[in-house]
Amino acid sequence: MNAEIITPTAELAQRIAATPRGARAARHLTLRQLAAWGFAEDGEVSAAAQQIVAELAANAVTHGRVSGRAFEMRLLLFPEGTLRIEVSDARGDRKLRYVTDPEGEGGRGLILVSLLARAWGVTERTVGKTVWAEIGTGRAVNGA
Ligand SMILES: Nc1ncnc2c1ncn2[C@@H]1O[C@H](COP(=O)(O)OP(=O)(O)O)[C@@H](O)[C@H]1O
């Protein structure tokens, strides 16, 4: 195999209360962390990351919530120019529904994520699941 393990150059992992306030905190934390990594608060990367986090965190605290359990957000910055966002919740018995009916109620969150992200998906965990999305940072290191 020719696979190479690429390690992130920077990472944030935070457990956050599964409440509406927690979901807002996740978005704010994303804004602050990206600013610390040098992405302008009003820039495209920060705006896209914040929107994705807002949708995934909102889903984690509504559809993915298990009473008394926090959700976890991770932000991973990769040297080849990718920011990976991961939001993990404790609920394993509910699957995501990707709703494509534009007239339907709700279902806009994952559509927005799919439009903003260059890749996204769901990974099952021993307990619960991780919904992830990746965006380009326009910042490749080492000439990649
Ligand atoms: N973290 C999650 N856990 C369980 N189900 C989820 C989760 N995220 C999304 N879903 C399911 O996928 C559907 C679509 O999500 P979304 O596009 O964000 O729409 P909305 O949140 O407005 O219903 C949700 O209605 C829900 O059934």
Ligand SMILES: [Mg+2]
């Ligand atoms: Mg939603």
